[in-house]
Every structure is written in structure tokens, then in C-alpha cells.
Amino acid sequence: MSPAVLIAVAIVLPPLLRIIYTSVHGPALSLTSYAEVVKSNLFRETLRTTFIIAGSASVLSLLLGFIVALHLARQPAQRRTALMVLVLLPFWTSILVKCFAFTIILGRDGIINSLLSWIFDTRIQLPLVLNRIGTLVGMTNYLIPLIVLPVLASLLAIDSTIYRAASIMGAKPARIFWTVTVPMSLPGVFAGLLSIFVMSLGTFIIPALLGGRRDQMLSNLVDFYNRQVLDWAKASSISIVLFGIAAAFIIPLILWRRRKA
């Protein structure tokens, strides 16, 4: 094992073992809390919400991020580097700061509603935050830089003479896009999509600050059992289930990447 792996293991493993221990150590050493979690309607519904939000946010981020990556790929190298900084800027900003910024932008009397009110000269208060829209805006904003990078890498890996060849053979831009660009960027798209999906499974702050009651995800449920119910065994067992789900998605991706390399 390399030093980096050793450090990671040393930092991650003890707290993880501690959580596993807590999850089975209720009144007695048992799997009761897992059984209760699985049976609970709240857990089932939250799990469903988690998948729906993570899935739709990932797909939305992919669609928007693909357009950004496509534009970046067509720029000269120097200009591309400058534009990359713009893409990464929100990535370097604290997620808390961004969430508060979105409440100001999307709020009942926020920038967007004020602007619409002024344009239509009437009071408009579209519900853009503390609901699914707010959650998805926050999630997409968080995920786009993470999907742009792998997609851009796979777009840049496409040999430009293939585009020239297709064009000389008579293909129009739309056909070139669907027969060359899309299929050849698919590996990057697939890997990127899976990794942002897994990342968004564990989102906590965004649904907590920008979502409503119906947008709470598994991390928020962990927080709920931890701080409101004070049932640490259940909180831990939900964490472990979430960890297992994430692993179930990420391990095939790692294996696939290793096989490709």
C-alpha cells in the first residue's frame, strides 16, 4: 500500500468502524436498528427522494455540463484555460456561501422575483426556493464543474481529423455530433455521470437549506435521528446503508476504469 492509501485508511477507517459499532450497539448488541430502518416508511420515502433528486440533478448537470464542455473543447487552448477558471470558480466557493446566495437570488422577494415583478409591474412571488426547484438549482450548481472535467477530457481526446474526415465525406454538423461527438465522448459521460450521482447521494447542506420538507435526503434523515430523536443507533445504521449504496455504484466504476487502463 502506498503512503497515501495508508493515510486515507488511517483517517477514514476508525470513525467508520465507530459508526458501524454504534449502529449495532443499541440497548444490546444486535441488528435491531437496521431492521427498524428497513421497515420504516420514513426511511423508504427518503430513500426514494434521495434517488430521484440525485438522479435528476445528475442528468440535469450532465445536459448543462455537456454544453459547457462542448463549448470549451472548441476554444483555442489559451482561451479554454481562462474559461475553465470560470467553470471552477463556484467549485472553490464554500457550499454554505453558495446556498445562502441562492436564497437571496431565488427567495420570495429575491432578485429573480423582484426582477419579474418590475417587468410585469405586479407583485410576483414564484416559489423558487425551499422546494424541489431550489434543491435542484443548488445541486446542479454544485455538480456541473464535476461533470465538465471528465466530459471535456473525453471530448478533447477525439482526434480533430475525424471531424475533418466526416465533414469531407459529406456529413453535416448535426450528423457529426450524433455519430462522432456523442458516441466517442460516451465513456467520459458515463464515468462522470456515475461519479456525480454517487456524490449527490450524500448531499446534506443543499436540501437542508434550499429544499422543503419533501426534499429531505438520507443525510438529512441521519441528521434528524442524530439531533432530534437522539437515536444514534438508527442514525448510524442509515449512514451505513447510504455508504453501502454509494459503494455499490462506485465499485463497478472503479473496476471498469481499471480494466480500461
Add this chain to the structure above:
Amino acid sequence: MSDDPVLGSRIAHTIALKGISKMFGSVTALHATDLSVEKGEFLTLLGPSGSGKTTLLNLIAGAIGPTTGAILLDGRDITTMPPRERGIGMVFQNYALMPHMTVFENVAYPLRVRREPAKTIQVKVTAALDRVGLRGFGDRKPRQLSGGQQQRVGIARCIVYSPAIIMMDEPLGALDKNLREQMQGEIKRLHRELGTTVIYVTHDQEEALNMSDRICLMNGGQIAQLGTPDELYFRPRSRFVAEFIGESNLFSGRMNSDGRIVIAEAQLIAGPDNRWTEGTEVLVMVRPERVKIGHADGFAKGHTNVLNGEVTSTSFIGGMTRVTVKADNGLNISAKMVSGHAETRPELGARVRLCWSSSDVVVVGN
């Protein structure tokens, strides 16, 4: 003209460039150039890198637009037409195959673009793969093929839609020497069988000499000389052409009254050439393989252009051996002789006698 009912282009096409030029910013990549390629002709654009041959190719393909001039395909102006409408085919140095498609799908691509029926596609792709010797390779992916096979796919993909003009941009540049020579033969055969007009770009003069009907030798953004391989080799019109194609001994001299050329006290006898008047400074060329080399007391009388000298270097380059001689009059002359065993080669410092016939003295220019 064409013996292939499926792939043969019934009519070969002509392309003509009228005063075409290209500036990149303030840099002139191509000076105003006229060039016409005849029906079914194999024309090679030859030249060192930066000579303008790739610019010329890209202008014809439509990848870039000219600064001045017009491009005519069969007399029709295509100067501003986008590449996809020109009906031109191109073979690339790095093959430019679609890695995610099979060989069949790659070759079928231009036909699918043209919305040809599936049955026609099947027939034409099979015929094209047959032509390039890749029958049965349709289901493979390009990465499962060797470089030579990939370029055959590139050629099949080009001939399959019978383009008006086929352009080849250093198509054999990525292959090793033996394979390159074999592929040269195959491209020539395909050209003969299909009768298509081909514009071929290379920086390899042997490739150009071997394959072309005509060679357009480029230098510094303009045509240095346009002619058949024989014309360029035996009748170069400038120092650049004489030096770029083959090896050459070049001498500066002056015409005297009886048609001889005086060089450094020696007299060279050239073939009859009435382009130059007495006293003109001229540049003359003798190809090393035309220089005979013999013993210092050799060569019977009747030989012209006889010089004595001393061997300063020999190099064995396979079939030929190059011998450099410093003649007694100060000229350095390179001669090429058919190689024999080491003991038959002249030794360094040996006295030798050189001679060449007056018909081998070519006046390049003045």
C-alpha cells in the same frame, strides 16, 4: 477508364486553381498559383515542410478559404462551397477512422450520409473492402488492425462513394519503409483500375517519382516546377529542384563561343542547348550516377568531360556506393557506382579518372 461496375467513377474530374493564394495574417503561405489537374491524373504535391503543399491541399478540400483566386471543379466555381458539398474524398496520414465503429460501418459512413439504401451500402462496402484486400474484416474494430490495414480501410472509405477527386495527405507517412513501398504499388493499382483523379501529398521524393503522372514541386509557398517525374529529374529548372530531387553535382560556369561551358579552368561539354548566348553565367548539373569512375589511366580516347582526381570519401549505401572525388582542378565531384564487395571499391586517396557524356550535362538555369 474504369473496370469496376460498383466503384468506378464513370467520369473522372478535373480541378483547376486560378491565381489562388493564401495569407495567414501577414504571412504568405501560398503565393498566387495556377494549377490544373487533368481527368484521371495522379498529381503529387511534393515539397519540404512549410512549402505550401498542405495549404494547397486544404484549399482544394475547403478546410480553409483562399485569400485570392478561384477553384474550379469541372469548370464549376467551388471556391466558397463548404467541404461537405464538394464531393471530394480524402485519405489522412493518421487514418482518421472512427474508433467506435467497425470496419464495415466506417466504410459505410459516407454512403449513410448520402442516404443510400441498405442493400446498395452492403454491395458497395463489400466491393470496396475487396478492392483493398480486406474481405472478411468488416466486423473488426480499427484498433484490432495494423497500421497498413487501417490505411486500407481509410482508402476503402474514400473510394466507396466514388468522389470526384481523391486527395491523399501523406497517407503512408506513418508506415515503415517496406510496407510503404508495397502500399505505393497498391495505390497505383487502384488509381489505374478506378481511373479517379488523385492529388497526393508527400515530402518523400522517391514516393513522388514512383507514383505520379506529374509532380508539382513546391518551395516557399510557390510552385518550383511542375512536370512529369522524368522532367523534374532530368530537366530541373532551378538549383532548388536539382538539389531536392535526387543527388546532383552543380557547377557554375560560363558559356563560351562553341557551346562549351567553362568551369574553373576545365571545359564541360554540354548537349546542344541554344537557350543561352555566349558569355552567359549558367548553372549546370551532372547526376552522380551518370559520372563514370575508373583507373587514373583508364578510359579510351573519345570520351568527353574527363577529369582526374583523388578519392576523398566513399560511402556504401546498399545497391549503390557514393564516391566523392576532389578533381585536380579543385571541383568536388560526387559519383555513384553500383556496389561491389569492399575490395572493388576505390580506396581513400586513390587516383581515379572521372568522365561523363555531354548529354548528361544539364544546364539548370542562369
